[in-house]
Amino acid sequence: MNFLAHGWLARGGSDDFLYGNLVADGVKGNDLGDWRAAVAEGIRHHRRVDAFVDAHPAVRQARALAPDGRRRYAGIALDLLWDHFLAIRLPRHERDVLVQRCYRLLEERPAPDRLATMMPVLVRQDWLRGYADFRFTCRAVEGIGRRLSGPNRLVELLPWLERDYDRLEAAFSSLWEDVDQALGVPPGQTLNRP
Secondary structure, three states: OOHHHHHHHHOOOOHHHHHHHHHHHHOOOOOOOOOOHHHHHHHHHHHHHHHHHHHOHHHHHHHHHOOOOOHHHHHHHHHHHHHHHHHHHOOHHHHHHHHHHHHHHHHHOOOOHHHOOHHHHHHHOOHHHHOOOHHHHHHHHHHHHHHOOOOOOOHHHHHHHHHOHHHHHHHHHHHHHHHHHHHOOOOOOOOOOO
């Protein structure tokens, strides 16, 4: 899952909890003592979601569809593709309310160093709405590939994402039902799950 999905799953929590979910990829280690309690819980929630998604049978099956020699990178591409599928399914008004809330938090609060240069770009270029466009999502996959060391292996996955689009969307449907039910935070609730 990427920013939109993590935001959606955390939307029922406080702003601190949502913010923790949005910036968790920029936080290293398990010592979260420097973070407010709800932000730290958001970071832990994000990590639980990632572990759940990575272990889900639909994700393992989707990765197996990737071209040989590229499966190592398929998870990164799939995380962005999951945001695409979510963006096209969410009711526009609900998506827009969430996106505005996420952008407000990301503009008001400093991101961890690892994300500090990316977050203003994410907001300025409206990535969370942009994911609804498959071509935008493909450009995002390609952009991440440029930031990795070595040849851009992610750009090599774009023909696969297009070719297997329907099968990958079916995998997302199975995954999303399970992850939303298992780890979505109902509005106004505090998360107290293992």
